Amino acid sequence: SAVISQKPSRDICQRGTSLTIQCQVDSQVTMMFWYRQQPGQSLTLIATANQGSEATYESGFVIDKFPISRPNLTFSTLTVSNMSPEDSSIYLCSVRQGDNEQFFGPGTRLTVL
């Protein structure tokens, strides 16, 4: 499976600020995804990061709040904008390999004060 890294691994931020999370994959992948995992809960898909075009957002998530970049087939960024304490979560990057398998990065643990 692909090796996926994320930066930063964790951060504590002040409300109203923005944080950009980076996801790097060790091989080229067509499909990359960003998930949110709120404390003690399951994973929710934020968006699919498309190379060469705008990301595809799921219901309840908008580009102004979570802008995504996908400049090439091994890298993507997710920005959490104008943060509030409700944005405190783990943000996870994942990639699809093979027919269906999805593999996850280690996550970025965000705390907003």
Added chain:
Amino acid sequence: GESVGLHLPTLSVQEGDNSIINCAYSNSASDYFIWYKQESGKGPQFIIDIRSNMDKRQGQRVTVLLNKTVKHLSLQIAATQPGDSAVYFCAEKAGSSYKLIFGSGTRLLVRP
């Protein structure tokens, strides 16, 4: 519909015993399922998957069973070890959709 739980059920087992973790999925069109293990402070780790044309698949110490009639999935872990302690999530996918829908998760605690 989507299943995102607010409560995390816990399964406590004795080291060496077998564990069975259950998952009820909601979409009868789902045809692909994955089990993930998430240890504290880490991202979900792929354990095993199964397609809907199968009812059983075995890996190393793990077996996944699929009952499409009642939309139920289970993960069996043989000879549970302390390193198996984690939260386990099932995920489902339907047809050509790329989207994984995650279950609410089960916490497995292994008693020494």
